Amino acid sequence: MQIVYSENHHQHAADVEFFRGSLVSCYENPARADVIASRIREVGLGPLIEPSDFGIAPILRVHDERFVEFLTTAYHEWSKVAGDIDAFPHAWMGRGLGSGQIPIDIHGKLGYYAADAGTPISQGTWPAALLAAQIALTAQSHVWKTGESAFALSRPPGHHAARDVYGGYCFLNQAAIAAQAFLDQGAKKVAIVDVDFHHGNGTQSIFYDRADVLFVSLHGDPDFEYPYFLGHRHETGNGEGAGFNLNVPLSPGTTWDDYQKQLAVGLQRVHDFAPEYLVVSLGVDTFEGDPISQFRFGSHDFVELGQQLSKLGYPTLFIMEGGYAIDELGVNVANVLSGFES
Ligand code: Q9C
Ligand code: ZN
Numbered sequence: 365m366q367i368v369y370s371e372n373h374h375q376h377a378a379d380v381e382f383f384r385g386s387l388v389s390c391y392e393n394p395a396r397a398d399v400i401a402s403r404i405r406e407v408g409l410g411p412l413i414e415p416s417d418f419g420i421a422p423i424l425r426v427h428d429e430r431f432v433e434f435l436t437t438a439y440h441e442w443s444k445v446a447g448d449i450d451a452f453p454h455a456w457m458g459r460g461l462g463s464g465q466i467p468i469d470i471h472g473k474l475g476y477y478a479a480d481a482g483t484p485i486s487q488g489t490w491p492a493a494l495l496a497a498q499i500a501l502t503a504q505s506h507v508w509k510t511g512e513s514a515f516a517l518s519r520p521p522g523h524h525a526a527r528d529v530y531g532g533y534c535f536l537n538q539a540a541i542a543a544q545a546f547l548d549q550g551a552k553k554v555a556i557v558d559v560d561f562h563h564g565n566g567t568q569s570i571f572y573d574r575a576d577v578l579f580v581s582l583h584g585d586p587d588f589e590y591p592y593f594l595g596h597r598h599e600t601g602n603g604e605g606a607g608f609n610l611n612v613p614l615s616p617g618t619t620w621d622d623y624q625k626q627l628a629v630g631l632q633r634v635h636d637f638a639p640e641y642l643v644v645s646l647g648v649d650t651f652e653g654d655p656i657s658q659f660r661f662g663s664h665d666f667v668e669l670g671q672q673l674s675k676l677g678y679p680t681l682f683i684m685e686g687g688y689a690i691d692e693l694g695v696n697v698a699n700v701l702s703g704f705e706s
Contacts, residue, residue: 366514369413372491373492373495374517376394378484391655399694400698407698421523423541426546452484453475453677481512492520493535521533522535522536523643543643555577555642572605577599579609584613599611645684648687649686653691669700682700
């Protein structure tokens with residue numbers, strides 16, 4: 365399997381995030397990708413290659429131009445008034461309280477574009493997010509050209525980013541950008557399976573009205589878990605997209621044994637859809653030791669997860685999403701990929 369990686373993810377290094385009313389060290393930190401890369405080298409899963417530059421056009425197929433413009437300038441605008449400290453919003457519009465007009469002031473803009481107060485923007489956030497998208501596009505291009513599978517080992521993650529919203533540690537939606545790239549290159553149908561602990565609200569929202577991308581997500585029930593406002597079972601798609609969105613919310617404490625039965629239903633739906641390509645939003649925050657999540661996968665269960673995904677038989681593009689138990693993160697991710705290859 366081809367692995368696409370760049371050490372330049374280190375540019376996105378925020379200091380703190382809000383957690384239960386306090387500021388704590390960021391869970392989404394550079395050590396995450398480092399330990400995954402190191403484990404992948406250790407088990408010899410495949411060559412780690414550097415990303416190519418596909419420019420901004422494939423990103424603008426998914427994201428709003430003014431949103432991208434905001435991301436490119438946000439830290440600079442913020443640091444002019446706040447100094448060299450991570451940027452956070454402090455005001456949101458609230459239901460019914462927005463005219464739709466985008467504020468000019470940076471604090472207003474942060475509130476306009478952010479979904480939460482848990483996603484700091486640091487000095488190198490934009491270049492790192494752009495690089496993560498290029499990593500996804502490089503891996504996508506490999507899958508497209510060879511029919512082989514690939515892994516985009518990138519951070520920051522992407523599945524909480526919507527067309528013009530950032531949040532949940534995500535800025536650009538790599539999975540959506542890659543799925544759209546397959547379609548733009550001539551594919552007719554692409555399925556995205558999201559196995560991150562959190563619902564992929566950004567990805568769902570991007571494709572909710574469309575029949576050319578099937579979105580299947582298994583996740584912590586949003587009645588209890590981030591992102592709270594999307595990911596319920598009754599969300600099945602809209603208009604032409606009706607029937608092309610499948611959410612499987614699961615209780616806190618869900619084990620692999622519970623999960624795999626639901627996964628089988630989700631993968632059957634993918635099979636029935638008969639896509640040409642599969643994109644996997646790969647979060648391993650379903651691990652029992654994850655500090656912010658509530659499922660109970662053991663490390664060995666990730667091998668089986670990889671095996672189940674490989675049984676579908678599609679050229680598959682894995683995109684790195686969440687997973688915050690640093691000590692086991694490398695093993696858990698490599699286990700999925702090893703299981704997939706076996
Ligand atoms: N401040 C992904 O796994 N915040 N994002 C949790 C800690 C949101 C997770 C509370 C978690 C987002 C890609
Ligand atoms: Zn997650």
